[in-house]
Amino acid sequence: MAIIKELKTAIPYRVVPVRFERATTGNPNARRPDIDDRGYVATNPSGIHGPVVGVLKDEEVEIRLRRENISNDASLFITTEDTSVIRIVRPMGQLSGSSTHIVRIRGLDGGNPQGARVKVRFGSAIGPVIHELGVWVWDPVTVNVTPHLVTITSSTDTTGIGSVIDFPAVMRMVNDIWKPAGIVFNFPRTISAAHRMTVNLATAGTVATTADFNQIIQNRWVRNTINVYCVSRFNISGASGLEFLGFGFSTNAYASNGINRPSIFLADSSPSINRDIMYWANDLAHEIGHFLALWHPENVQAPNARADTWSRRNLMHNYNSMFGTSPATGHNYTARIDDVGYGMFNGSARRGCMLCLKDLSQLTEDDQARRARTQAATPATLYGNLTNLGTAPTTP
Ligand SMILES: [Zn+2]
Known part of the structure; x- marks a missing residue:
């Protein structure tokens, strides 16, 4: 049995076999960019599901694939059918038994943007799809x-x-x-x-x-x-x-x-x-x-600057030195976590460098x-x- 999570109760439980994530922490690096992992459905370009990463035409990015609730010896393959838009540079063939894998993708044909899908398949290169990554290839x-x-x-x-x-x-x-x-x-x-x-x-x-x-x-x-x-x-x-x-x-x-x-x-x-x-x-x-x-996330200003994690991870958040997990004087602001992936400076979390690719309908x-x-x-x-x-x- 490849799924290692034991389901002991009848309470609905979301099993995440694998997850894509930014392949680094700390300072921004265009070769290992942040990903837009807010929500699963993205409508434009059509047919793109899951987290999305951006890459310039003729450049390469690396994303980390993490085995979350699937064992390291489960047979997994990384594939794409959109071979005119992107090329998967590595890994080739069956993934190793490691818990994490660096996936390198090259943008071949850009647009505003041109969309492509990376698929994680189980068992073989034509096996069932267990996760997807959207890739947006830009003409700069x-x-x-x-x-x-x-x-x-x-x-x-x-x-x-x-x-x-x-x-x-x-x-x-x-x-x-x-x-x-x-x-x-x-x-x-x-x-x-x-x-x-x-x-x-x-x-x-x-x-x-x-x-x-x-x-x-x-x-x-x-x-x-x-x-x-x-x-x-x-x-x-x-x-x-x-x-x-x-x-x-x-x-x-x-x-x-x-x-x-x-x-x-x-x-x-x-x-x-x-x-x-x-x-x-x-x-x-x-x-x-x-x-x-x-503008700042959802164009709200102090004392109502957004405290949720994606807003603090966003380049356009109001503050470059983030208030911590306790509200600061004069701010309606209680964040759940401090470091949003870009490290600390002088004891405060740094604002992130993420730019939103998706267009979520609940945001303006x-x-x-x-x-x-x-x-x-x-x-x-x-x-x-x-x-x-x-x-x-x-x-x-
Ligand atoms: Zn500003």
């Missing part, structure tokens, strides 16, 4: 991102303080986050003098007012790209004593905030946080998500990948159709 959509590394001087500090961000390293991780949703970012592989600027403000290294944001933007802003300004610190007073590390002023939000151009501002640190690459990348990927027309803000790709496909809407300020760097 490209989005331009331009960094501006800002050194801020003052009347008493003429040397100034600049950002220490390793921008190319941060953007490589942003690509790890967004590739499974079919979006690839174009950014400079090296930082040159053309990406640096010096601005004189009241306090060295510090952005404190709306006028400060605008003075930096006035120095240089490039059209047909997302402009990311990196500074050392913010000193912005706000509710709840929050320590701000990032501001996103997307095309539909900048004007109402008194900002002269769509832009993203990132600070290196706050009084209690010194970022690492993951912290920067998760934050920047989230702010870019707002440019790509995504789902279908994140396709909605973002729709926004990205119209540059005037994405970047704002405005004139350049200052001298643009030669690389996007």
Whole structure:
């Protein structure tokens, strides 16, 4: 008997012989992406059941298959009939007697997306299907991102303080986050003098007012790209004593905030946080998500930010440093678990990097990948159709 779960009562019990899961924990990795495992039925593309994973055309992803309630010596095979869309690179033939298996899949033919099914079969390569994985293969959509590394001087500090961000390293991780949703970012592989600027403000290294944001933007802003300004610190007073590390002023939000151009501002640190690459990348990927027309899960804000696990695992959750399993002061927020698979930072769970592929009918803000790709496909809407300020760097 291959099913090892003993059924002792008449209470309905769901037996899960095998399960697909993200093949890693911690930092995002486009080769081992998160999967959308919310619910079993997915309607679009039609015929796709079970969890879904995204992959770019001509790239490969790895997913872990775990034997959950089936013994290790049960004979299992991984197959697909959609051989024009994907290829199962490994494993070939009957699975080994291990409890977990890495399944490597190559996207062959993309779309928006093109769907394919991976099937786990029992007994032989044509045996009964005991589980399925949906694979969405994307034709990539490209989005331009331009960094501006800002050194801020003052009347008493003429040397100034600049950002220490390793921008190319941060953007490589942003690509790890967004590739499974079919979006690839174009950014400079090296930082040159053309990406640096010096601005004189009241306090060295510090952005404190709306006028400060605008003075930096006035120095240089490039059209047909997302402009990311990196500074050392913010000193912005706000509710709840929050320590701000990032501001996103997307095309539909900048004007109402008194900002002269769509832009993203990132600070290196706050009084209690010194970022690492993951912290920067998760934050920047989230702010870019707002440019790509995504809101926080179900567009609810504090104190009612969603506390369920998929929302906390989602890139677009309200907070990048998650409140724990006890509600925080001023928040109606009690999460069931802390770490959602992306580890801890300074004693708090990190926000996840998952982007929703499915479009669940009970949610109004789902279908994140396709909605973002729709926004990205119209540059005037994405970047704002405005004139350049200052001298643009030669690389996007
Ligand atoms: Zn946000």
